[in-house]
Amino acid sequence: MTSRIHRRGLTGLAGLAVLALAVSACGGSSGGSTKGAAGGTSASPQAGCEDYAVYGNLKGKTVTVYTGIVTPEDQLLKDTWAPFEKCTGVTIKGEFDKSFEAQILVRAKAGNLPDIGIIPQPGLLKTLVATGKAVPADAATSTEVDANFAPSWKDLGSADGKFYAPPQNASMKSLVWYSPKEFAAKGYKVPTTLDELKTLSDTIAATGKKPWCAGIGSGEATGWPVTDWMEDWMLRLWGPDEYDKWVNHSIAFNSSEPTAALDAVGQYLKNSKYVNGGLGDVKSIASTTFQDGGLPILKGNCSFHRQASFYAANWPKGTTVSPTGDIFAFYLPGKLATDKPVLGGGEFMLGFRDAPEVHAFQQFVASATWANLAEQGGGGRCVTPNKNADPAKAANCSDIDKLAISVLQDPKAVFRFDGSDAMPAAVGSNSFWKQATNWITGQSTKDTVNKIEASWPK
Amino acid sequence: MSTAHKFLTMFEAIGLFIAVVGVILAIASRFSGRRGDRVVAAAFLLPTVALISVGLVYPGLKTIYQSFYNAAGNAFIGIDNYRTIFGDPDQRTVLRNTVLWVVITPFVATAVGLLYAILVDKARVEALAKALIFLPMAISFVGAGIIWKFVYEFRPDQQGIKQTGLLNEILVKLGGSPHQFLINSPWNTVFLIIVMIWIQAGFAMTVLSASIKAIPEDIVEAARLDGVRAWGMFRYVTVPSIRPALIVVLTTIGIGTLKVFDIVRTMTGGQFDTSVVANEFYSQSFRSNNQGLGAALAVLLFVLVVPIVAYNVRQLRSSEGR
Numbered sequence: 001m002t003s004r005i006h007r008r009g010l011t012g013l014a015g016l017a018v019l020a021l022a023v024s025a026c027g028g029s030s031g032g033s034t035k036g037a038a039g040g041t042s043a044s045p046q047a048g049c050e051d052y053a054v055y056g057n058l059k060g061k062t063v064t065v066y067t068g069i070v071t072p073e074d075q076l077l078k079d080t081w082a083p084f085e086k087c088t089g090v091t092i093k094g095e096f097d098k099s100f101e102a103q104i105l106v107r108a109k110a111g112n113l114p115d116i117g118i119i120p121q122p123g124l125l126k127t128l129v130a131t132g133k134a135v136p137a138d139a140a141t142s143t144e145v146d147a148n149f150a151p152s153w154k155d156l157g158s159a160d161g162k163f164y165a166p167p168q169n170a171s172m173k174s175l176v177w178y179s180p181k182e183f184a185a186k187g188y189k190v191p192t193t194l195d196e197l198k199t200l201s202d203t204i205a206a207t208g209k210k211p212w213c214a215g216i217g218s219g220e221a222t223g224w225p226v227t228d229w230m231e232d233w234m235l236r237l238w239g240p241d242e243y244d245k246w247v248n249h250s251i252a253f254n255s256s257e258p259t260a261a262l263d264a265v266g267q268y269l270k271n272s273k274y275v276n277g278g279l280g281d282v283k284s285i286a287s288t289t290f291q292d293g294g295l296p297i298l299k300g301n302c303s304f305h306r307q308a309s310f311y312a313a314n315w316p317k318g319t320t321v322s323p324t325g326d327i328f329a330f331y332l333p334g335k336l337a338t339d340k341p342v343l344g345g346g347e348f349m350l351g352f353r354d355a356p357e358v359h360a361f362q363q364f365v366a367s368a369t370w371a372n373l374a375e376q377g378g379g380g381r382c383v384t385p386n387k388n389a390d391p392a393k394a395a396n397c398s399d400i401d402k403l404a405i406s407v408l409q410d411p412k413a414v415f416r417f418d419g420s421d422a423m424p425a426a427v428g429s430n431s432f433w434k435q436a437t438n439w440i441t442g443q444s445t446k447d448t449v450n451k452i453e454a455s456w457p458k
Numbered sequence: 459m460s461t462a463h464k465f466l467t468m469f470e471a472i473g474l475f476i477a478v479v480g481v482i483l484a485i486a487s488r489f490s491g492r493r494g495d496r497v498v499a500a501a502f503l504l505p506t507v508a509l510i511s512v513g514l515v516y517p518g519l520k521t522i523y524q525s526f527y528n529a530a531g532n533a534f535i536g537i538d539n540y541r542t543i544f545g546d547p548d549q550r551t552v553l554r555n556t557v558l559w560v561v562i563t564p565f566v567a568t569a570v571g572l573l574y575a576i577l578v579d580k581a582r583v584e585a586l587a588k589a590l591i592f593l594p595m596a597i598s599f600v601g602a603g604i605i606w607k608f609v610y611e612f613r614p615d616q617q618g619i620k621q622t623g624l625l626n627e628i629l630v631k632l633g634g635s636p637h638q639f640l641i642n643s644p645w646n647t648v649f650l651i652i653v654m655i656w657i658q659a660g661f662a663m664t665v666l667s668a669s670i671k672a673i674p675e676d677i678v679e680a681a682r683l684d685g686v687r688a689w690g691m692f693r694y695v696t697v698p699s700i701r702p703a704l705i706v707v708l709t710t711i712g713i714g715t716l717k718v719f720d721i722v723r724t725m726t727g728g729q730f731d732t733s734v735v736a737n738e739f740y741s742q743s744f745r746s747n748n749q750g751l752g753a754a755l756a757v758l759l760f761v762l763v764v765p766i767v768a769y770n771v772r773q774l775r776s777s778e779g780r
Contacts, residue, residue, distance in 0.1 A: 220727035220741065280614030286730070287612050287641055299618070426529065426746040434548075437729050441641055451548075457529055457748075 051369045052087035059089030061357040066107075066114035068100030069347075076381040080373040084364050090357050108133055113352040116361065118168060120347050122156050123422045128350060129159040135351045136162045141363040148368060148386045152240070152415045157348045165348035166366035169374065170385040172404040173228055173308040173343040173418065175329040177294050180322075182303060190330045192337040194236060198267075201274055204303050210277035212268055213302035214285045215293025216440065223433030225290050226440065227420040228343065229269065229306060234261040235341040236334050240414050247419040249456060253427075254449035262445050269440065277302025286440045298326065306332060308344075309383070312400045322399045329400060331407050340412040345421075346385065375405070387411060424457050431455035478505065518760070525754035529747060539754035551731050552738045555647050556762075559718060559734060562648070564711040567655045568704065571662025575670055576692065588667065592660040599657070603724030606653045610639035610725075643731035650732060653721050658714070662707045669703035670696060702773060709770040716763050735759050 069077055074096040081092045095114065097103060101124060104117050108131045119125045128134055137145075137157075145154050145166045157165040176197075183190070188204075191197040204211035216225045235243045238257045245251045246258055268274055269285060276284045278301025279293075291314050294305030298319065305311075309329070312321055319326050334341050349365050351358050364370055371386035378396030385408045394402055407413060420428040431452050439448040482501050489497040528535045543549045571591075578587040594602065611623030615635045621627040626636040639649045673696065681695050697704070719736040726732045728741060735755055743752030 218727075220723060220729075220745065222727050222729045276614075278614070278616065278619065280612065280616075283638060283641055284612065284614060287638055301616075301618075424747075426748055430741060430746040434729065438731075441730060 048083070049087035051367075052084060052364075055084070055088050055360040055364060056356070057089060058357045058360060061089075061355075062091045062093055063116060063357050063361050064093045064095065064114040065116045065118065065361075066095045066097065066100065066104065067118035067347075068096075068098060068120060069118065070096045070098050073380040076374075076377045076379050079377050080370060080381065083373065084361070084370075088357075088360065090361070092361065104128065115351065115353045115355070115358045117350050117352065118347050119165060119350050120345065121421050122348075122417050123428075125157070125165060125348055125350055126159045129164060133352055134159075134164055135354045135358070136164050137166060137351065137362055138359040141166055141359060141366055144363050144366040148366060148371070148388045150385065150387065150411075150413060150415060153346070153385055156346065156415075156417055157350075165350040166362055167385060168347040168349055168365055169381055170346040170383050170404075170408055170415075171309055171344050172383065172408060173345070174232055174332040174341070174407075175307065175309055175311075175400075175403075176332050177297060177305040177307060177311060177327060177329045178303060179297050179300075179326060180324050180328050181326060182300065184324075191333055193333050194335050197333060201268070201304070205273045209303065210273070210275055210301070211303045212274045213277040213279055213293060213296045213305050214269060214275060215279065215288030215290045216285055216437065217287060217289040217292075221429070221433055222286065223435075223437035223440075224420070225293070225307065226265070226269065226436035227428075227432050228308070228418065229265045230258070230262050230436070231416070231419045232306070232332055232341075232343050233264045234258060234419070235343060235414075235416055236332075236339070237261050237264060240341065240416055243416055243419065247422050249423075253453040253456060254446075259445060259449050262439070262449060266439075266445060283441050286437055309400050309404050312398065329403065331403070338412070340407070340410055340414060342407055342413050342415045343418065344408070344415060345418055346415075383408065385409060385415065426455055426457050427452060521753045521756050524749055525757045527750045527753075529750055531749045535750065539751045540758075542751060543754060543758060549738070551643075552733045552735060554644070555732060556716070556734045558644070558647050559651055559654070559715050560712060560762075562651050563654050563658065563715040564708045566651075567658040567711050568662045568666075568707050570655065570659040571664075571707070572666050572704070574659065574663045575667035576696065579667065579670055588663065591663055594657045595660040597657070599718075599720030600724050602653055602657055603721045606656075607640075607725050610649060612636055612638050612640075640726055640732075641730050646726065646730055647732050650721055650725055653725070654715060654718060658711045662711065665703055665707050666700060669700040673699045702776075705773045706770065709766050709773070712766050713763055713770070716759065716766070735762075 067074075067077070074094065078092075078094060081094075084090070085092055100117075101120070104113075104119075104124070105127065107113055108128060111133075113133055117128070119128065142154075142163050145157070145163070149167060153167045154163060157163060157167060178190075182188070188200060189196075191200050201211045214225065216223050218224055231243070234246055234257070237260060238246075242251070242257050246253070251257060270282050272282055275282055276288070278296030278299060279285070279288050285293075290307070294307055294311060294314065295316075296302045297305055298315070311329075315321060315327055321327050331342075333339075349362050351362055366386075368386055368388040368390070371384040371389035372393045374381045374384055375389060375393040375397060378398075382394060382397035382401040383404045387409045389405075389409065391405070391409075394405055397405065408415065420432050422428065423432065435443070435448045435451045438451075439445065482505065486498040486501045489495075524531055525539055526534060526536060528538075543553070574587075574591055578584045581587065597605070608622070609624045610626075611621075612626055613619050613621045613623070613636060615630070621630050621636060623636075623639075625639065630636060640646050677695060677699070678691070681691055686694065717736050718734055719740065722728055722732055722734055722737045723740070728734075728737045733741070735758060739752050739755035739759065742748045742755060746752075
């Protein structure tokens with residue numbers, strides 16, 4: 001215990017702290033195995049453990065990890081931890097629970113927190129930091145994140161000006177699904193700017209085909225896909241800074257920029273020449289479930305469907321999802337071909353215990369070593385925004401995941417988190433969905449943004 | 459939690475329940491005589507009163523208290539939440555829908571049930587006919603919502619697209635064009651109400667049929683001798699004789715309708731201007747994190763239900779008193 005207090009008092013002077021710990025009489029039991037100090041002396045280097053020497057000897061220590069990631073991905077995650085456990089001697093105890101997002105807050109109130117929680121939302125991260133129970137990341141983890149991730153990722157893992165949580169996996173939402181076979185047959189080219197996308201849509205519409213299909217039905221969450229559309233256009237038309245202002249409500253929801261963004265989306269979703277291929281008129285977008293929204297592409301009834309990478313799981317069995325197959329996706333282009341705004345989601349490793357083994361584990365997940373392990377595992381843990389990950393390791397990943405990896409790890413990529421998740425619940429998971437749905441069924445853009453603005457909690 | 463562990467917990471709970479009842483019975487059996495009766499009554503009532511206070515009265519009072527607080531529940535805002543309910547256009551739509559539900563459902567369901575009960579009364583296939591209309595009662599609201607969602611399902615009127623919804627298939631077969639039943643307000647609320655009527659008509663039919671059968675034969679015969687025709691029989695004999703049953707059926711369905719939540723949530727999620735008070739209460743409390751407004755909506759629901767319950771209880775008492 002003394003060593004922990006010791007540490008906390010000296011966090012400002014990281015180098016000195018390491019020295020102090022190495023000198024202090026704590027021995028090897030609790031504080032002695034700090035990364036820097038133990039790095040050189042770590043005994044019995046096993047084969048293949050060279051990359052793990054930096055984390056030191058953590059034998060006998062346990063780190064508990066709580067997450068909403070469940071079967072079958074829990075096993076993929078455990079597999080990425082195995083080499084770390086083997087080489088450092090630490091035990092990582094995972095707890096995989098579907099109701100994580102609600103439970104973590106309950107556990108924070110009850111004082112029954114894990115060592116690390118894998119947080120899928122920046123809003124939740126801020127809430128948890130506000131409880132005062134979260135522990136900022138140490139200097140080594142911070143350095144690791146600086147080296148491996150675009151700055152926007154570090155910002156997302158920070159709160160109140162302090163860096164807390166390194167990113168783990170990511171997902172990508174800025175995708176448009178299409179049929180490579182149709183493109184090859186008709187000689188269409190994948191658009192590289194928003195204008196090209198519009199021109200191609202017009203070209204297809206001129207043939208009498210409705211180019212776009214969409215569905216926003218999702219029970220009480222009906223409307224959420226429209227919020228993704230609006231976020232994508234907000235990011236493209238006005239850039240990341242205006243996007244952040246919009247999400248943080250430094251500009252009003254009904255000010256000119258968001259209004260223009262929604263109108264730009266309306267040129268697609270409320271354009272009766274463009275929608276809703278194979279599904280009906282504009283209003284049918286509201287009555288079609290989001291799962292069914294893109295399926296008409298397969299039957300040739302529409303050409304484009306904008307939806308996140310997870311939509312890959314929605315295609316019927318036997319559909320080949322590849323750059324030359326029945327179905328694939330292209331990156332929803334920016335205003336210019338050189339812009340690379342990306343809308344997506346991600347997970348963050350938030351620590352709740354100030355201990356060397358917890359910090360070491362955070363640092364490990366932020367490293368390229370971990371990202372490579374995740375890519376090697378294939379499946380749902382493939383995509384990481386770690387730009388130093390080795391693309392060659394992604395051979396097991398699906399083609400869509402490879403596309404997501406290439407966009408997310410692009411040095412020019414400007415990543416922004418799903419904005420509606422970061423807005424207050426009254427907006428982000430209620431009025432935004434509801435008014436977006438009403439907008440599809442006929443409400444004007446002006447009324448829509450006004451009503452959402454009015455619902456923003458004062 | 460493993461299955462074995464769950465069963466163990468269940469048996470522990472059952473054991474605990476038996477033990478508590480045993481203790482109460484043991485205490486009660488120690489007293490006898492006039493004063494003893496009171497002790498026995500108190501012993502039996504006490505656990506109930508205690509549980510009702512903890513499980514109903516306390517949360518009820520707390521909800522009323524919360525309804526005067528803001529979204530986070532940390533600042534007193536007076537009657538602002540109630541002002542929102544009656545002032546905000548979206549909330550007013552919720553109230554309008556609730557009124558539609560409460561006005562239409564009990565009367566139509568009861569009328570359908572009553573008509574059906576009279577029509578099949580003493581018919582040859584009475585048992586089968588009754589079973590048919592009673593069947594929906596056995597289906598949960600959520601199940602009924604899903605079934606009717608398929609009935610209302612919409613597919614566009616385009617080449618190569620087949621209708622999958624029953625109603626739209628009929629419409630198309632008859633030469634019409636498919637209709638978006640669940641999207642166009644306010645008719646979509648009416649289409650949701652039909653689901654509730656479909657469920658509740660069976661209940662109305664069963665209760666009313668039983669009380670029609672209980673009308674004394676001599677009254678019916680006397681009326682017939684007086685030359686009363688079918689309509690007169692219905693108007694002056696049947697309805698007055700089953701009046702208490704009619705009121706119980708109307709009020710019971712009315713209370714159930716006020717609290718309707720499952721059908722709306724399953725079929726539209728409260729979208730397209732179909733939300734009702736109970737559904738809005740849920741959305742505000744658990745989706746918008748607006749505890750105050752959620753509590754105010756719950757209180758409103760409580761205030762609306764109370765008079766119907768009171769009337770229902772009084773009717774029940776007066777019919778028992780006879």
